[in-house]
Amino acid sequence: MCCTAFLPLLQTTLKKTMYAIKCEDLGKRYRLKTNLLYGSLQDLLTLKTFRSQTDNILSKGPSQSEFWALRNASFQIEQGDVVGLLGRNGAGKSTLLKLISRITSPTEGRISVRGRVGSLLEVGVGFHPELSGRENIFLSGVMLGIKHQEIKKRFDQIVEFSGIEKFLDLPIKRYSSGMVVRLGFAVAANLDQEILLLDEVLAVGDAEFQKKCLGRLAEIASDGRTIILVSHNLHNVLQSCSKALYLDAGKLIAAGETAEVARRYTDDLHNCGPDSIDRLRSRRQNWDGSFYGELARFDSFEVLNEDYCVSESNPLKLKLKLSGNSQVKNPYLLLSIMSPAGILLGSCMSPLKDFWKGDEAISLDGLAAKLPLMPGSYSLKLGLYEGVPTARNNPLDLLLMTPCFEVVSTEQALLRSDDAGCMLLQMTFSNS
Amino acid sequence: MPDRSSVVEDDSILVIDARRPPPFGADILELWEYRELVWFLILRDIKSKYKSATLGIIWVIFQPLVTAATLSACLAKTGVLPSDNIPYPLLSFSGLVIWQYVANVTASAIGGAMSISYLINRVYFPKAVIPVTISIVPLLDLIVALTLFFVVLLFTGKLFPDRIFYAIPSLFLIYLSALSAGIWFCVLSLRFHDFRHLAGLVTQVWMFGSPVFYALSPMPPLQRMLIALNPLSTGITGFRWSIFSQASEPQYQYISWLAVLALLLSGSYVLHRLSTTLADNT
Numbered sequence: 001m002c003c004t005a006f007l008p009l010l011q012t013t014l015k016k017t018m019y020a021i022k023c024e025d026l027g028k029r030y031r032l033k034t035n036l037l038y039g040s041l042q043d044l045l046t047l048k049t050f051r052s053q054t055d056n057i058l059s060k061g062p063s064q065s066e067f068w069a070l071r072n073a074s075f076q077i078e079q080g081d082v083v084g085l086l087g088r089n090g091a092g093k094s095t096l097l098k099l100i101s102r103i104t105s106p107t108e109g110r111i112s113v114r115g116r117v118g119s120l121l122e123v124g125v126g127f128h129p130e131l132s133g134r135e136n137i138f139l140s141g142v143m144l145g146i147k148h149q150e151i152k153k154r155f156d157q158i159v160e161f162s163g164i165e166k167f168l169d170l171p172i173k174r175y176s177s178g179m180v181v182r183l184g185f186a187v188a189a190n191l192d193q194e195i196l197l198l199d200e201v202l203a204v205g206d207a208e209f210q211k212k213c214l215g216r217l218a219e220i221a222s223d224g225r226t227i228i229l230v231s232h233n234l235h236n237v238l239q240s241c242s243k244a245l246y247l248d249a250g251k252l253i254a255a256g257e258t259a260e261v262a263r264r265y266t267d268d269l270h271n272c273g274p275d276s277i278d279r280l281r282s283r284r285q286n287w288d289g290s291f292y293g294e295l296a297r298f299d300s301f302e303v304l305n306e307d308y309c310v311s312e313s314n315p316l317k318l319k320l321k322l323s324g325n326s327q328v329k330n331p332y333l334l335l336s337i338m339s340p341a342g343i344l345l346g347s348c349m350s351p352l353k354d355f356w357k358g359d360e361a362i363s364l365d366g367l368a369a370k371l372p373l374m375p376g377s378y379s380l381k382l383g384l385y386e387g388v389p390t391a392r393n394n395p396l397d398l399l400l401m402t403p404c405f406e407v408v409s410t411e412q413a414l415l416r417s418d419d420a421g422c423m424l425l426q427m428t429f430s431n432s
Numbered sequence: 433m434p435d436r437s438s439v440v441e442d443d444s445i446l447v448i449d450a451r452r453p454p455p456f457g458a459d460i461l462e463l464w465e466y467r468e469l470v471w472f473l474i475l476r477d478i479k480s481k482y483k484s485a486t487l488g489i490i491w492v493i494f495q496p497l498v499t500a501a502t503l504s505a506c507l508a509k510t511g512v513l514p515s516d517n518i519p520y521p522l523l524s525f526s527g528l529v530i531w532q533y534v535a536n537v538t539a540s541a542i543g544g545a546m547s548i549s550y551l552i553n554r555v556y557f558p559k560a561v562i563p564v565t566i567s568i569v570p571l572l573d574l575i576v577a578l579t580l581f582f583v584v585l586l587f588t589g590k591l592f593p594d595r596i597f598y599a600i601p602s603l604f605l606i607y608l609s610a611l612s613a614g615i616w617f618c619v620l621s622l623r624f625h626d627f628r629h630l631a632g633l634v635t636q637v638w639m640f641g642s643p644v645f646y647a648l649s650p651m652p653p654l655q656r657m658l659i660a661l662n663p664l665s666t667g668i669t670g671f672r673w674s675i676f677s678q679a680s681e682p683q684y685q686y687i688s689w690l691a692v693l694a695l696l697l698s699g700s701y702v703l704h705r706l707s708t709t710l711a712d713n714t
Binding site for chain 2: 027041105108109111113117119121122125126131135138142144147171
């Protein structure tokens, strides 16, 4: 009697410590040069690939032609966790999701997965333009691994979520792109697997639909299912995830509670001394072929505000170090602020000619007296130009920091940039 | 609020180990797990094909009919091509209907490989799904054409009913030939993006090397042994033998069955090896 009474309790404790995903020493290597096995018959017949490969090995060694998108990643995700995956572009986030979902196979290490994995790396996978919305719901659902019976059961729910009842029997080539995305997410929101992998999918659709998606995500999470979510929006991760993983350059830097990991991530992001500033350059090369930082470059970049928080009493303070050579005659600095969604909000141009000759290193302080911005996290883009920065003038150096600073406000604390837009309007109403 | 413990129904753990890739045989089991996907892809292809062409069924019969008629008009009286005393229009039509199926499979193997390669990077599915789907979809055309063919034969009284059940293994051999060709065409076009230029030539050589519009009977034994390496030759000859009384029996059948088995296994193995690296290279 006594034993059976304890059994449910024992089971719940067991369930809690059970992992959903376990990765041990996981690594994935990509080859940059075309593999001998893939290419064209022409190359094979002329031994072109073979020759270029041997040339490569003889001259520079194998390190030039391959790189590790992910290496030595070991972690465990418990059942029922909602895990945010943080990291800059190219940190290995998508690679990790592709490995767990078996789209690609690991080069070393192993992954153990308990339960079925549903992955949504893109919205509308498997849609066929000639088929109707109804047929595509089934096709896409089955392709994502939902059982046919399950789709039948949830069909009305899917249609209602997408909000395209009226167009259900129209071929989707006649749909607007927004409708296709809604339909795609509606199918995916009904994925019935125990483990869900979602990549950037929340970044689609209008604000209202995004909100709906986030709500659905919370619902799924409350079902006790395991979710891994990749999002560039730190705010979304902080809001919806209980745990987080932080990847950088293919290495797992931190794993654990979201707040701690997110802090580590933002700290690293803002630590941009001479050694690490290269990470802020999204591209190394300009469109015209010249290299960033060739004539003049940013040597370091710092946000001086404590916790990177900006408020009315604590305006945004920046510190920059620049260096260059004497070819730089008329340097300009262009600073742009971008919303969490990546929309360019505004810029400020400042000529540096009067106090920088180009061939010496200087240090600059920046102060934004007043930023009319809603609370939220914002990104910063810094460009260094020779001459007035126009669209046709290629920058000498370009930095992008996402996210860069967080606007906090006491009076508008209830509003956030996600729902209320980015501009803080200076407007008052009074009793007439 | 759903019961938390009900979420994970079974505790089966999937282990993906870099040092132990999934075994070759596991592909078959996996294909069975993904049977719903195969079914929906087949439905998709059939639906989209007939949605854009309402005359679909007519085309199926039109093409071999016109070709057979042309060939008959030009060649039947010259006696250039051996025909086993089968009326030449019937001989060429039976060959062409089957060839049309095989050619459809190889053509969609190339097209299908291209159209599906964008999916490979976005969702996981066993790669064997591709050749299986493309070998089944054109079967519909074949069934329609053969049904009409049998109706015509019954009407004209040319059908020889005694051996009719031997048509089943012959048609199965034809299916296996098309499937293994589908796998190989798929593999080659995924691996070499310029394979489609060569594919036309390969298909054409295969057509002339198969008894599509001639009969094999006058060939010397050595040549018949060699042509039996092409499983489609035994498939077509066997099919004709099962429906026409005067047709000659296929010889060296075991060579054809061994050849098709070898093609099928080697193709599946190459596809299996390829599938682990496919997503990284497309």
